[in-house]
Amino acid sequence: MSTSAPSWPPPPVYAFAYGSAPPSGNAINGLGETKWRRARELFHGSGARPLEWEALQSYFGMIVPLRLLLLWMSIRWAARNSNGTVAKRKRVFASPADAAAHVKDVARLFGAEQVGTGAVTEDCVYDSFTITLPHAAVVAVAHDPRDMRSSPDRASGIGTMRAYKKAGRAALKLAKYIRKMGWRAIAYGQSAEVLHIPLAINAGIGELGKHGSLISKEIGTSFRLAAVLTDLPLAHDGPVDIGVEDLCATCLRCATDCPPGAIANEKQFVRGVEKWYVDFDKCVPYFVKTYGCGYCLEVCPWADGGRASWLSERLLAKRAQPAPAPAR
Ligand code: SF4
Numbered sequence: 001m002s003t004s005a006p007s008w009p010p011p012p013v014y015a016f017a018y019g020s021a022p023p024s025g026n027a028i029n030g031l032g033e034t035k036w037r038r039a040r041e042l043f044h045g046s047g048a049r050p051l052e053w054e055a056l057q058s059y060f061g062m063i064v065p066l067r068l069l070l071l072w073m074s075i076r077w078a079a080r081n082s083n084g085t086v087a088k089r090k091r092v093f094a095s096p097a098d099a100a101a102h103v104k105d106v107a108r109l110f111g112a113e114q115v116g117t118g119a120v121t122e123d124c125v126y127d128s129f130t131i132t133l134p135h136a137a138v139v140a141v142a143h144d145p146r147d148m149r150s151s152p153d154r155a156s157g158i159g160t161m162r163a164y165k166k167a168g169r170a171a172l173k174l175a176k177y178i179r180k181m182g183w184r185a186i187a188y189g190q191s192a193e194v195l196h197i198p199l200a201i202n203a204g205i206g207e208l209g210k211h212g213s214l215i216s217k218e219i220g221t222s223f224r225l226a227a228v229l230t231d232l233p234l235a236h237d238g239p240v241d242i243g244v245e246d247l248c249a250t251c252l253r254c255a256t257d258c259p260p261g262a263i264a265n266e267k268q269f270v271r272g273v274e275k276w277y278v279d280f281d282k283c284v285p286y287f288v289k290t291y292g293c294g295y296c297l298e299v300c301p302w303a304d305g306g307r308a309s310w311l312s313e314r315l316l317a318k319r320a321q322p323a324p325a326p327a328r
């Protein structure tokens with residue numbers, strides 16, 4: 001019987017090392033803090049402040065495959081149109097619900113596979129950002145499963161960037177459309193000013209899983225997000241309960257499989273909120289090594305978007321069953 005270590009997924013052994021190690025990303029993220037505060041930028045920053053982990057980010061830019069780099073550059077280039085002129089004449093909707101329904105229809109035409117609307121709350125933006133637009137439309141685009149088959153690898157990294165590009169493009173077009181209706185709107189694709197996961201939770205896209213990513217009843221967990229912030233009054237869809245907590249409470253799959261062991265099996269306090277948290281210091285170097293690891297997304301039972309709705313229904317039905325009578 002062979003005793004050699006498995007070669008896949010790649011082991012958490014790195015071809016890079018810090019001359020002087022940066023401060024822990026977990027400390028910057030507020031792991032263990034019981035008092036609420038806003039998040040600080042840490043990776044892929046907006047330029048609002050120097051980043052402690054800048055060196056690893058720069059290294060990532062140097063080692064990624066050319067195709068991935070070109071995709072990233074085209075996303076950055078398109079982002080120059082995130083904001084623009086607002087039409088003088090305002091289109092007024094009968095209600096925020098009507099406006100949200102219209103925005104969602106249009107977003108789907110622009111390529112969104114799921115779209116929701118929600119409030120922009122303080123936890124949705126970094127501490128260098130001021131909220132001026134109170135509503136968000138959040139778009140989600142699923143990875144192509146063919147790209148993710150051998151994740152984490154080059155192909156899945158490129159597939160991930162493709163999904164980012166498609167989601168970002170839908171957000172750019174939607175923002176432009178809203179501005180043409182006379183309302184302010186700014187698109188946020190892979191940008192650093194906003195935190196897409198809390199925005200998506202508020203917009204009812206899904207629930208946070210143990211692997212630190214969102215799980216959607218419509219498209220599973222293998223997807224990417226982009227958002228449009230606007231002053232167009234929109235009805236809010238979230239948060240939602242689709243049964244994620246019930247499964248994550250006992251499932252160990254992502255925590256067991258994560259190559260660097262970054263996923264904790266228990267919720268932890270992060271900036272005053274008890275929630276699932278992924279160890280930044282373990283995950284991000286591995287993410288860089290593998291050009292954008294998403295292994296935890298692919299092994300999750302929710303990964304198959306086609307089954308996610310069924311899984312949600314089963315979990316909620318199970319929860320609704322009366323507890324068995326105590327034995328006499
Ligand atoms: S993305 Fe991070 S948390 Fe998920 S499997 Fe990879 S290293 Fe682990």
Ligand code: SF4
Binds near residue numbers: 247300301
């Ligand atoms: S793999 Fe299991 S524990 Fe991890 S997020 Fe998915 S359902 Fe939750």
